[in-house]
Amino acid sequence: MDTSQLLKGVLDLAVVRVLLDGDSYGYEIVTRLREAGHESVGEASVYGTLRRLHNDGFVDSYMRPSDSGPHRKYYKLTTAGKRRLRDDAKTWRHFVETMAFLLKEEI
Amino acid sequence: MDTSQLLKGVLDLAVVRVLLDGDSYGYEIVTRLREAGHESVGEASVYGTLRRLHNDGFVDSYMRPSDSGPHRKYYKLTTAGKRRLRDDAKTWRHFVETMAFLLKEEI
DNA sequence: CGCACTACCACGCTATGCGTAGTAGTGGAC
DNA sequence: GTCCACTACTACGCATAGCGTGGTAGTGCG
Numbered sequence: 001m002d003t004s005q006l007l008k009g010v011l012d013l014a015v016v017r018v019l020l021d022g023d024s025y026g027y028e029i030v031t032r033l034r035e036a037g038h039e040s041v042g043e044a045s046v047y048g049t050l051r052r053l054h055n056d057g058f059v060d061s062y063m064r065p066s067d068s069g070p071h072r073k074y075y076k077l078t079t080a081g082k083r084r085l086r087d088d089a090k091t092w093r094h095f096v097e098t099m100a101f102l103l104k105e106e107i
Numbered sequence: 108m109d110t111s112q113l114l115k116g117v118l119d120l121a122v123v124r125v126l127l128d129g130d131s132y133g134y135e136i137v138t139r140l141r142e143a144g145h146e147s148v149g150e151a152s153v154y155g156t157l158r159r160l161h162n163d164g165f166v167d168s169y170m171r172p173s174d175s176g177p178h179r180k181y182y183k184l185t186t187a188g189k190r191r192l193r194d195d196a197k198t199w200r201h202f203v204e205t206m207a208f209l210l211k212e213e214i
Numbered sequence: 215c216g217c218a219c220t221a222c223c224a225c226g227c228t229a230t231g232c233g234t235a236g237t238a239g240t241g242g243a244c
Numbered sequence: 245g246t247c248c249a250c251t252a253c254t255a256c257g258c259a260t261a262g263c264g265t266g267g268t269a270g271t272g273c274g
Contacts, residue, residue, distance in 0.1 A: 001116055025252075066251075135221095176269090
């Protein structure tokens with residue numbers, strides 16, 4: 001099983017959830033996701049996801065200088081983004097339950 | 108969240124799990140998956156998955172006449188397919204745990 | 215005959231994660 | 245003062261795999 005395929009559709013949810021803890025920027029979000037267990041998530045995937053979330057109005061963004069590198073582009077959840085989080089989390093849990101039902105005693 | 112994206116990578120696992128219960132054919136597998144909760148899974152997705160699983164040696168196939176319609180193409184798990192099921196189920200569970208950790212108290 | 219259900223296949227589209235490469239800023243080692 | 249590591253973002257193009265659509269048949273019923 002190609003782990004990267006499993007992220008399809010769920011990466012949005014994961015990124016939005018990270019932003020619920022507070023505004024953040026691409027590089028930090030990647031780090032957080034990897035620490036949480038999504039060890040092989042690609043940077044390009046996260047930056048692409050952020051761009052899409054921004055285009056769709058689920059996050060706002062603003063620049064902020066850093067004292068240890070280039071400027072950071074912070075992202076902030078919008079109201080629509082928070083609703084999106086709740087909806088997606090619900091969809092995800094239903095999906096997981098369906099799979100659990102299918103897989104029960106799979107060996 | 109587009110539910111169909113969630114199936115990416117997991118449909119293989121779901122189909123293989125159905126086949127552990129006994130040889131089956133595309134049309135029936137679609138029905139079973141829908142009954143289990145994957146209500147909007149497309150036929151083309153399942154037939155495509157079966158073709159891939161067959162090409163990769165995870166299932167064998169054989170034709171069998173039906174008394175209520177056209178011939179059926181049955182699929183049967185190979186040894187490699189059963190191993191694949193165990194491996195994929197493990198990967199899936201790890202992935203689900205990672206998401207659960209991320210999502211905990213998401214509201 | 216027409217229709218519904220069963221059963222399969224092929225074609226092309228689309229979404230999205232990833233690899234790779236490029237551009238910059240800071241700061242420490244040498 | 246040069247190199248390197250780490251930070252931080254962006255752009256380009258690829259690969260995977262699920263889906264929509266439509267086509268071909270077989271059975272059986274009204």
